[in-house]
Amino acid sequence: VFQAYYQLEARGWIEARERSGYFVRAPRRAAGRSETSPRIHLLQGGDSDLVMEVLERTSRRDVVPFASPFPNPRLFPLEQIGRVMAEAARGLSPAQTVDGLVGGKEALRQAIAVRYLQRGVTVSPDEIVITNGALEALNLSLASVAAPGDAVVIESPGFYGAKQALHRLGMRAVEVPVHPVDGIDLQRLDEAIIRSGAVACWLMPSHQNPLGISLGDAKKRELVEMVTRRGVALIEDDVYGEMSFDHQPSRPAKAWDRAGVVLHCSSFSKCLAPGYRVGWVAAGVNASAVSRMKLNTTLMSTMPGQLGLARYLDQGSYARHLRKLQHGLAAQATAYMRAVQEFFPAGTRMQPPTGGYFVWLRLPEEVDAVDLYRRALAQGISIAPGPMFSNAALHRSCVRINFSIDLDARALNALRVVGALATAMQRTAAARQIGSVY
Amino acid sequence: VFQAYYQLEARGWIEARERSGYFVRAPRRAAGRSETSPRIHLLQGGDSDLVMEVLERTSRRDVVPFASPFPNPRLFPLEQIGRVMAEAARGLSPAQTVDGLVGGKEALRQAIAVRYLQRGVTVSPDEIVITNGALEALNLSLASVAAPGDAVVIESPGFYGAKQALHRLGMRAVEVPVHPVDGIDLQRLDEAIIRSGAVACWLMPSHQNPLGISLGDAKKRELVEMVTRRGVALIEDDVYGEMSFDHQPSRPAKAWDRAGVVLHCSSFSKCLAPGYRVGWVAAGVNASAVSRMKLNTTLMSTMPGQLGLARYLDQGSYARHLRKLQHGLAAQATAYMRAVQEFFPAGTRMQPPTGGYFVWLRLPEEVDAVDLYRRALAQGISIAPGPMFSNAALHRSCVRINFSIDLDARALNALRVVGALATAMQRTAAARQIGSVY
Numbered sequence: 034v035f036q037a038y039y040q041l042e043a044r045g046w047i048e049a050r051e052r053s054g055y056f057v058r059a060p061r062r063a064a065g066r067s068e069t070s071p072r073i074h075l076l077q078g079g080d081s082d083l084v085m086e087v088l089e090r091t092s093r094r095d096v097v098p099f100a101s102p103f104p105n106p107r108l109f110p111l112e113q114i115g116r117v118m119a120e121a122a123r124g125l126s127p128a129q130t131v132d133g134l135v136g137g138k139e140a141l142r143q144a145i146a147v148r149y150l151q152r153g154v155t156v157s158p159d160e161i162v163i164t165n166g167a168l169e170a171l172n173l174s175l176a177s178v179a180a181p182g183d184a185v186v187i188e189s190p191g192f193y194g195a196k197q198a199l200h201r202l203g204m205r206a207v208e209v210p211v212h213p214v215d216g217i218d219l220q221r222l223d224e225a226i227i228r229s230g231a232v233a234c235w236l237m238p239s240h241q242n243p244l245g246i247s248l249g250d251a252k253k254r255e256l257v258e259m260v261t262r263r264g265v266a267l268i269e270d271d272v273y274g275e276m277s278f279d280h281q282p283s284r285p286a287k288a289w290d291r292a293g294v295v296l297h298c299s300s301f302s303k304c305l306a307p308g309y310r311v312g313w314v315a316a317g318v319n320a321s322a323v324s325r326m327k328l329n330t331t332l333m334s335t336m337p338g339q340l341g342l343a344r345y346l347d348q349g350s351y352a353r354h355l356r357k358l359q360h361g362l363a364a365q366a367t368a369y370m371r372a373v374q375e376f377f378p379a380g381t382r383m384q385p386p387t388g389g390y391f392v393w394l395r396l397p398e399e400v401d402a403v404d405l406y407r408r409a410l411a412q413g414i415s416i417a418p419g420p421m422f423s424n425a426a427l428h429r430s431c432v433r434i435n436f437s438i439d440l441d442a443r444a445l446n447a448l449r450v451v452g453a454l455a456t457a458m459q460r461t462a463a464a465r466q467i468g469s470v471y
Numbered sequence: 472v473f474q475a476y477y478q479l480e481a482r483g484w485i486e487a488r489e490r491s492g493y494f495v496r497a498p499r500r501a502a503g504r505s506e507t508s509p510r511i512h513l514l515q516g517g518d519s520d521l522v523m524e525v526l527e528r529t530s531r532r533d534v535v536p537f538a539s540p541f542p543n544p545r546l547f548p549l550e551q552i553g554r555v556m557a558e559a560a561r562g563l564s565p566a567q568t569v570d571g572l573v574g575g576k577e578a579l580r581q582a583i584a585v586r587y588l589q590r591g592v593t594v595s596p597d598e599i600v601i602t603n604g605a606l607e608a609l610n611l612s613l614a615s616v617a618a619p620g621d622a623v624v625i626e627s628p629g630f631y632g633a634k635q636a637l638h639r640l641g642m643r644a645v646e647v648p649v650h651p652v653d654g655i656d657l658q659r660l661d662e663a664i665i666r667s668g669a670v671a672c673w674l675m676p677s678h679q680n681p682l683g684i685s686l687g688d689a690k691k692r693e694l695v696e697m698v699t700r701r702g703v704a705l706i707e708d709d710v711y712g713e714m715s716f717d718h719q720p721s722r723p724a725k726a727w728d729r730a731g732v733v734l735h736c737s738s739f740s741k742c743l744a745p746g747y748r749v750g751w752v753a754a755g756v757n758a759s760a761v762s763r764m765k766l767n768t769t770l771m772s773t774m775p776g777q778l779g780l781a782r783y784l785d786q787g788s789y790a791r792h793l794r795k796l797q798h799g800l801a802a803q804a805t806a807y808m809r810a811v812q813e814f815f816p817a818g819t820r821m822q823p824p825t826g827g828y829f830v831w832l833r834l835p836e837e838v839d840a841v842d843l844y845r846r847a848l849a850q851g852i853s854i855a856p857g858p859m860f861s862n863a864a865l866h867r868s869c870v871r872i873n874f875s876i877d878l879d880a881r882a883l884n885a886l887r888v889v890g891a892l893a894t895a896m897q898r899t900a901a902a903r904q905i906g907s908v909y
Contacts, residue, residue: 085763085766088572088766089573092569092570092572092573094566101569103568103569105565106565106566106568106569107565109565109568111563111564111565111568112561114560115560115561115562115563115775116560116561118556118557118560118561118775119556119557119558119560119561120557122552122553122554122556122557122560122779123550123553123554123556123557124553125549125553125746126549127543127544127545127547127549128532128544129746130541130544130547130549130745130746131530131539131541131544131745131746132530134526134530135527135530165603165748165769165770165772165773166769166770166771168768168769168770169768169769169770172767172768172769176639181619181641194767197767198767198768201614201764201767201768203619307568307569308563308567308568308569308771308773308774308775309773309774309775310603310769310770310771310772310773310774311773325523326639328523328526329606329610329632329635329636329639330606330607330610330636330639331603331604331606331607331610331748331769332603332604332606332607332748333746333748334603334748335603335746335747335748335749335773335776336746336747336748337553337556337746337747337775337776338773338775338776341560
């Protein structure tokens with residue numbers, strides 16, 4: 034996929050700028066925005082309604098769902114998964130329905146531990162707790178390591194679920210900016226931890242949502258060393274960890290966790306079996322606390338689903354599926370970036386994603402992304418506006434696009450429509466500015 | 472089943488006493504204990520370790536699991552369920568993996584609404600939220616209607632999950648005693664609500680856990696009228712609602728809910744499909760709050776499981792299965808009560824369960840149930856001691872027995888062993904008393 038970016042660059046469609054990502058080629062606005070101004074403030078929780086609204090509208094069938102948080106379900110071997118699930122369901126013995134209550138099914142935890150080893154990470158099955166998808170893994174992890182009133186570091190922009198969880202549990206959100214090219218600044222993160230007295234960080238070091246970027250191995254190691262030094266738990270959201278566009282599978286920060294302070298959360302929902310709701314956390318020293326909280330809140334995860342996935346992982350076709358998935362998504366990323374280059378206003382910036390299925394568009398600052406979202410929705414297209422991912426004014430002109438959606442004629446036209454709306458908004462704003470001067 | 476009780480009574484094995492239940496026949500201790508002393512205090516949460524310990528030990532394969540919270544999984548049509556699940560899994564379309572995100576699969580919510588109608592309750596599919604079993608339904612309901620610091624009424628003795636949830640969410644537990652024959656006293660409940668300023672009640676009006684008793688229809692209606700009058704939400708735990716030993720299916724308190732203040736929680740885990748983790752709440756006016764919290768914490772419930780159960784309910788064999796289940800459990804209840812009558816010390820009291828699979832034994836007060844639990848465990852038998860279900864000293868000599876366990880030679884012998892241990896403990900205590908007098 035980087036080859037494709039290089040081609041786009043060679044053809045003059047995009048240009049690379051150091052520490053800034055790829056730009057759609059056009060005169061850049063003089064008033065560049067700083068993406069790294071430190072920003073530490075309490076959560077307002079005010080945009081939770083926007084998140085709900087966008088998700089709800091996006092799920093309507095007549096809408097082109099660029100705002101969707103889900104991968105295109107056509108990317109998965111649903112028939113094959115269905116077959117092993119069917120076998121697991123038919124073969125479910127009475128004892129199996131309640132066996133593996135604490136922590137989850139042993140067979141699945143072992144299969145997950147094997148998969149960790151294949152990614153170069155040593156994790157004991159004993160520290161793995163099976164959950165209802167990664168979202169429960171993250172929520173249980175948070176509730177296990179922090180109490181109401183505690184400060185917790187989250188990313189800006191970042192996964193809205195983190196803000197919602199902190200709000201729900203009465204914790205204080207400390208937003209640390211994530212640079213759209215370089216990722217989180219560890220120096221700033223360290224300062225934020227010290228200044229706020231945070232007890233935990235909830236971060237996405239790989240294929241960050243919504244930015245689509247990753248930290249390098251050295252920075253991941255440094256991150257783990259830092260939180261260990263500060264006595265802070267690291268909740269690592271790694272749901273796109275298996276969807277790297279690199280030749281090597283990406284290693285999570287958990288790979289460098291000697292002290293057991295990293296709670297590595299992931300699931301099969303994004304990369305293999307959407308809708309089955311099987312996820313997990315490798316919780317290190319917090320494993321028994323997480324396991325107990327799981328017992329107290331949702332008891333256990335679906336047994337046939339756990340057994341079916343354990344069976345699938347044993348068959349050995351997972352690696353092949355992942356390769357196909359990664360290639361498919363990388364190709365889609367390129368196609369989407371080309372379409373954005375063609376249709377979106379000059380000055381729109383983006384950074385090639387390292388994996389996952391989101392690309393983050395930074396539109397000219399005259400374009401209000403929530404306004405753009407509403408105008409696009411009126412035309413049957415949903416996009417995810419920046420304010421879903423942060424309270425920071427910084428992201429008001431940003432948009433997250435799910436590029437796993439098939440780029441057929443309808444979707445291509447939808448991108449064209451959104452691009453035209455954004456261009457029109459930019460022009461109107463510019464005209465208004467001129468008008469106000471004369 | 473009541474016929475069987477009458478037979479036992481006719482044969483002189485048990486005797487009925489008004490408002491007190493059935494007694495194993497023997498001279499009753501003069502110092503009768505009052506079961507209805509009002510008791511309102513803050514939750515200590517101190518016996519949470521005991522709950523975890525008992526559940527963990529009970530799940531070991533070499534233990535006779537009378538303490539188990541689960542129904543004997545052999546009571547279920549696992550093969551038939553497995554077949555419809557298999558069809559659902561194999562036929563899962565890409566769109567279905569993410570469809571029905573808010574509230575759950577429409578087909579299942581409709582099937583559940585039909586089942587409500589068959590029980591004489593009108594519930595709209597729109598107020599139903601599908602959850603990961605009843606435990607999640609109860610937890611989401613609680614978090615939706617009460618905030619940290621709020622007072623919430625729970626039952627004593629009652630489901631330990633309620634206490635754990637209140638503790639976890641920083642709410643104040645107001646324990647109201649439940650009479651082992653008559654159930655909760657509404658006058659006392661009303662007083663407790665007024666005195667504590669409670670915002671919600673978490674109760675089990677049918678087949679109460681651990682007592683196994685139910686309120687009558689009139690009392691259920693009165694209960695709903697009372698909470699409506701007081702502006703208090705009623706979280707109705709009705710997981711054994713489909714397992715009534717009466718000819719008529721029992722109606723939940725929800726049947727009399729005009730104002731939408733009842734959050735009726737149930738699941739298929741106890742009566743049809745253990746291990747699948749599909750439950751729901753009919754949440755009335757709180758439906759959208761519950762639905763949103765579900766989205767924020769575990770997103771959605773397993774899709775193939777939801778579709779499989781919707782398919783099973785459509786086939787029409789559910790009613791037949793339930794009848795068989797009810798008859799089987801009622802017969803087991805009788806067999807267990809006979810065995811208790813035979814093996815347990817004189818003065819042991821019990822009340823015939825109205826449904827479900829628990830019977831509550833009130834042993835002579837010299838018998839410490841936690842002590843008995845430990846002695847029985849040393850012999851490979853687990854029983855659930857009263858302190859798991861209440862902080863009240865009142866229940867220190869009580870034990871909950873799961874009578875869905877097959878009463879084969881091994882289980883029968885296990886009951887004999889527990890009975891002998893209890894008898895020995897009573898004698899030792901009596902001898903010690905005599906010793907202390909002389």
